[in-house]
Amino acid sequence: MRAQRFGGSFSPDKKTQRDDPAHSKPFQHSRASRVSIRARLMYALPMPLFFAAIGSIFAGNPFEMVVEITGFVGLLLAAFLLNEGLKAEIAFNERKIARAPSIPRKVFSAVLTGISVAFVCAFSLGQPLLSSLLFGSASAAALLVAFGLDPFRNKGTEPSTQLESDRVSRAIDRAEAVLTETIDLASKLSDRELKLRIERVCAEARGVFRAVEEDPRDLARARKFLTVYLAGLRDATEKYADISRRSTSIVSRLKYEALLSDLETSFAEHRVELLQNDRDELDIEIEVLRERLRQDGLAPN
Secondary structure: OOOOOOOOOOOOOOOOOOOOHHHOOOOOOOOOOOOOHHHHHOOOOOHHHHHHHHHHHHHOOHHHHHHHHHHHHHHHHHHHHHHHHHHHHHHHHOOOOEOOOOOOHHHHHHHHHHHHHHHHHHHOOOOOHHHHHHHHHHHHHHHHHHHOOOOOOOEOOOHHHHHHHHHHHHHHHHHHHHHHHHHHHHOOOOOHHHHHHHHHHHHHHHHHHHHHHHOHHHHHHHHHHHHHHHHHHHHHHHHHHHHHHHOOOHHHHHHHHHHHHHHHHHHHHHHHHHHHOOHHHHHHHHHHHHHHHHHOOOOOO
16 A cells, blocks of 8 residues: 655644635634623613612611612623623524524513612602503613514524534534633733734634534534544643743743644634545544644643
């Protein structure tokens, strides 16, 4: 059998694609984390109740103080649920195959807002029960009109392919969890340049997620790719973060930065053609990555 020279992403003379226009947008697959300013302002709206509660303390009205503090906490929790619901909706919208959020956070936020407003109106402002309920219902309805409902249906799934789509969605969820761990570890680094590099690598990894969602014909192979590569990135980041806390090692930094460069290139290359690649070649690249992590001392002990 004729031997073939390996030319994968981790080959010493592998040409990188950093100058390729296709890779000139490093954050095009990064997860959106920003929520509208209107949703952020919901945290500020309950503040008058907080100051009213302080005034009730000085005025010697403990009952009103308890009511106002309860309303304040309820509205703060409603704002938190709203912002979390919007984040979940952003993540849902940017994926081609996704399960609806298990908890309708925006609906719960609207209900809690209505209850809090009605409670304050009835027991602090002295409004009749019917008027308080109307104010609470109007507040809940206004929130839903302003921010919409949560997604209630799975996306990208058909009844005949429900099982396959669920498998893809679960695999992507697990991979996203590994990326989240990696980003959390990177946040502990003091090197801003490395943080940006890690964010770019994670953005390319999410590009692979989108490719898997578009064509999940070989999910088992894709899962192995994602598991090994992403676990390697997370473990190497954990190891380097530990090393950097104890000492400033230029050698370790160079090795880690080289690994990030190769992973970024590899994710970019496999983003579209992962599921069509030769299986033997992919297995070889995975083994090369594992061996490299061991040799460079970037795998946890």
